[in-house]
Amino acid sequence: MELLDGKLVSEKIKLEIAEEAAQFLASTGRKPHLTAILVGNDGGSETYVASKMKNCEKVGFQSSLVRYDNTVTEAELLNKIREINADTGVDGLIVQLPLPKHIDPEKVTETIDYRKDVDGFHPINLGRMVRNLPCFIPATPYGILLMLQAYHIDTTGKHCVVVGRSNIVGTPMSILMARNANPGNCTVTLTHSKTRDLKEQVLQADIVIAAIGKKNFITADMVKPGAIIIDVGINRETSTQTKSGYKLYGDVDFEHVAPKASYITPVPGGVGLMTIVGLLKNTLASAKGEIY
Ligand code: NDP
Numbered sequence: 001m002e003l004l005d006g007k008l009v010s011e012k013i014k015l016e017i018a019e020e021a022a023q024f025l026a027s028t029g030r031k032p033h034l035t036a037i038l039v040g041n042d043g044g045s046e047t048y049v050a051s052k053m054k055n056c057e058k059v060g061f062q063s064s065l066v067r068y069d070n071t072v073t074e075a076e077l078l079n080k081i082r083e084i085n086a087d088t089g090v091d092g093l094i095v096q097l098p099l100p101k102h103i104d105p106e107k108v109t110e111t112i113d114y115r116k117d118v119d120g121f122h123p124i125n126l127g128r129m130v131r132n133l134p135c136f137i138p139a140t141p142y143g144i145l146l147m148l149q150a151y152h153i154d155t156t157g158k159h160c161v162v163v164g165r166s167n168i169v170g171t172p173m174s175i176l177m178a179r180n181a182n183p184g185n186c187t188v189t190l191t192h193s194k195t196r197d198l199k200e201q202v203l204q205a206d207i208v209i210a211a212i213g214k215k216n217f218i219t220a221d222m223v224k225p226g227a228i229i230i231d232v233g234i235n236r237e238t239s240t241q242t243k244s245g246y247k248l249y250g251d252v253d254f255e256h257v258a259p260k261a262s263y264i265t266p267v268p269g270g271v272g273l274m275t276i277v278g279l280l281k282n283t284l285a286s287a288k289g290e291i292y
Helices: 006-028 041-059 074-085 103-110 123-130 139-150 170-178 198-203 254-260 269-288
Strands: 033-039 062-068 092-095 161-165 187-191 207-210 228-231 235-238 244-248
Touching: 006 041, 006 139, 006 170, 006 207, 006 269, 033 041, 041 062, 041 123, 041 269, 062 074, 062 244, 074 092, 074 103, 092 269, 139 170, 139 269, 161 170, 161 198, 187 198, 228 254, 228 269
Parallel strands: 033 062, 033 092, 161 187, 161 207, 207 228
Antiparallel strands: 235 244
């Protein structure tokens, strides 16, 4: 079994990004600029946004954080998005999910200018992704592709089973793995909570991509020997054993699945770190005008 080491790979790619950001600064006199909007005080969201901002600084990007209370109205949030859309000094704009119930996430996603949509959630980016056209690929699936590339894993002809069909992870991942590209060229099965015989489906997989949101959901008896396991899940539990007061668990029962796998991502230290790399790469590409 080989560990797909998100720390190692993300640090290496971030060095490359930092070099390109320095060249961009030298030639344009400005840094690539990512703006994040955070609504409310969800513990997980606070951590993710802080990490995104910190990583921007690390690679020489400018970062801005716009914060709102849970009570912000949808109209106020949408107006802020329009204002940032019009700001030529901003290359990428993300709104951290989840949002409070009174705000429609679809409206938020569609209000973001697709040319600044570095999370890759806008329907134009998703549509272009399906057509294999230049676009911002959603950050988590993009990070997974970069991880597979970094380990020179040939996915061609393999059977990939994706568990979870969210708009931000499972569905785009299934499309990317089926595209005529490498990574890609897989035969893909997209599964979800209504799938019958989930265990039998996952047992067929050469590559399992788990994006469910349930701690240790994928167990050793569901996995074929030699399978490649990508664990997207981030399940936070309070803990007295850690300084932060919580512990993270994946969707895969790492302890028992790892001995059967050929490659596996750990949680933490796997896909989460690669997601940030995906976001940084999209922001850099936006600044350089490489996509639009
Ligand atoms: P969602 O809650 O949006 O989607 C979960 C999916 O899992 C749904 O499609 C759901 O099916 C499916 N599911 C739930 N229960 C079962 C079940 N018993 N059997 C089969 N399928 C099931 O989650 P996200 O995609 O947003 O996130 C998934 C996980 O990944 C979470 O832990 C999240 O924190 C993490 N995450 C990690 C990121 C990273 O950077 N590492 C980035 C984004 C998310 P149905 O559609 O039928 O309801």
